[in-house]
Amino acid sequence: MxxxxxxxxxxxxxxxxxxxxxxxxxxxxxxxxxxxxxxxxxxxxxxxxxxxxxxxxxxxxxxxxxxxxxxxxxxxxxxxxxxxxxxxxxxxxxxxxxxxxxxxxxxxxxxxxxxxxxxxxxxxxxxxxxxxxxxxxxxxxxxxxxxxxxxxxxxxxxxxxxxxxxxxxxxxxxxxxxxxxxxxxxxxxxxxxxxxxxxxxxxxxxxxxxxxxxxxxxxxxxxxxLPVKLPKKEKRVEEKTVWLLECGDAFAIEKRAEKGLLSGLWQFPNAIGVQTPDIALRTAAEFGVQPTELCREVHKTHVFTHIRWEMTGYHMLCNVRDNRFTWATREELENIYALPTAFRIFLEE
Ligand code: SF4
CATH class of the missing domain: 1.10.340.30 (Hypothetical protein; domain 2)
Structure with missing residues (x-):
């Protein structure tokens, strides 16, 4: 001292x-x-x-x-x-x-x-x-x-x-x-x-x-x-299923809520919890997009300050562009829509 x-x-x-x-x-x-x-x-x-x-x-x-x-x-x-x-x-x-x-x-x-x-x-x-x-x-x-x-x-x-x-x-x-x-x-x-x-x-x-x-x-x-730091709180883990629904040359996206994490930004459709491939296909059908093929399953993690998302992503080809979603090409996702890193990482695959 x-x-x-x-x-x-x-x-x-x-x-x-x-x-x-x-x-x-x-x-x-x-x-x-x-x-x-x-x-x-x-x-x-x-x-x-x-x-x-x-x-x-x-x-x-x-x-x-x-x-x-x-x-x-x-x-x-x-x-x-x-x-x-x-x-x-x-x-x-x-x-x-x-x-x-x-x-x-x-x-x-x-x-x-x-x-x-x-x-x-x-x-x-x-x-x-x-x-x-x-x-x-x-x-x-x-x-x-x-x-x-x-x-x-x-x-x-x-x-x-x-x-x-x-x-x-x-x-x-x-x-x-x-x-x-x-x-x-x-x-x-x-x-x-x-x-x-x-x-x-x-x-x-x-x-x-x-x-x-x-x-x-x-x-x-x-x-x-040095320096001495107080012990960090454990991050909460949230599991998610993310759908990369591709129809023609466009992907389904939607706007996040106006309040809360990543508010007002765009996202791929997603839900809390991990769905198996079969259930994820059924859910996609309920979205009204008529999925024809599940091409790929990808696992991604994204860490925020207090929470960690463990995401299972499914890339599916679809027949219908249901209007509950906005449909954006890769170029539009690049230049127009603000897609946070948590979702953009799926596009990099
Ligand atoms: S200030 Fe940092 S880098 Fe400089 S001598 Fe001290 S401990 Fe080393």
Whole structure:
């Protein structure tokens, strides 16, 4: 256990080593070429739960179609969901649009600059508000995510569980005390970069780390014990049967309910529970599509935050395009309908 003074000293030493290191080593990422709050905001929302490499393409496509807050506020739901297709956590893009509408209505179409107003926007939590305010407006606001919590737990050898709100608050407070005037954005980004490239969850690259000379975990060999996390809850498993009903060159799809998981997105017809091939064929007949052949059975798993879908998919050829479904060609599924990854994975087979 280290003393408060030792811990504060660790924090105070960060800017002087991290800023020059960041300047020399920062990756060239599209959202780092701008301080435009709209762009930084979109990138930060996309980067939540998603890898940098996966976000690149989405970010560029999103901004090409919706280059301004007003364009986002006015976009149709289909456009939004299609632009987000495959990124998952679709509430993120719905909240982006809600917040864009608030910017238009309550802030005269200009992205607000004060922390409280930014934090009050839909879908923006402490982390995103801190990132936007420090990167775009040079305010000493910390952006504390899992990466930053891991780095700070190791540097200060802090064994408090990082999932606790108190731990996050403490780290944010200590960091904000040492934010360097005039380099707040660079400091936030240097911490993100250190977590992403050097102090990674497994096998941190301590030998080339800019803070190795004063990191307590490095000194005491406790890197692999840190950070401490509370035990995770078991995910609920839900078994499903999915029908890939093909008639001519089109597949049957339907829109999901407006509320709940993957709301408003498209899906292949499906039901809770695993049906045997015979029963699945009978159910398909009840759909009114006159199945003629069961070509293939495929098993897929898709994991959400709290639930895991274990899916049995049946590819069937059919004679009738019953109008309870929408019928979409592969090209239309590619370009028009937002089909979440949980279902799209069947198309890849
Ligand atoms: S020295 Fe190692 S454990 Fe410490 S911050 Fe750097 S990479 Fe992480």
């Amino acid at each position: 280290h003393t408060l003074q030792e811990i504060q000293t660790q924090y105070a030493r960060l800017p002087e080593v991290l800023l020059p290191w960041y300047q020399a080593n920062a990756r060239d990422l599209p959202w780092r070429r701008t301080k435009e709050p709209y762009c930084v905001w979109v990138s930060e929302i996309m980067l939540q739960q998603t890898r940098v490499e996966a976000v690149r393409g989405y970010y560029e496509r999103f901004l090409a179609v919706l280059p301004t807050v007003s364009a986002l506020a006015e976009a149709s739901e289909e456009t939004l969901l299609k632009l987000w297709e495959g990124l998952g956590y679709y509430s993120r893009v719905r909240n982006l649009q809600k917040a864009a509408k608030t910017v238009m209505l309550e802030h005269g179409s200009v992205f607000p600059q004060d922390y409280k107003s930014v934090r009050a926007l839909c879908g923006i939590g402490d982390y995103t508000a801190g990132a936007i305010c420090s990167i775009c407006f040079e305010q000493p606001r910390a952006a504390v995510d899992g990466n930053v919590l891991r780095i700070m737990a190791r540097i200060t050898e802090d064994f408090s569980p990082i999932d606790l709100q108190d731990t996050k608050k403490k780290v944010a407070e200590y960091l904000e005390n040492v934010y360097p005037v005039g380099a707040c954005g660079a400091f936030t980004q240097s911490l993100m970069e250190l977590g992403a490239c050097i102090c990674t969850p497994r096998s941190p690259k301590c030998a080339v780390c800019p803070v190795k000379s004063f990191c307590f975990a490095n000194e005491n060999g406790t890197q692999s014990e």
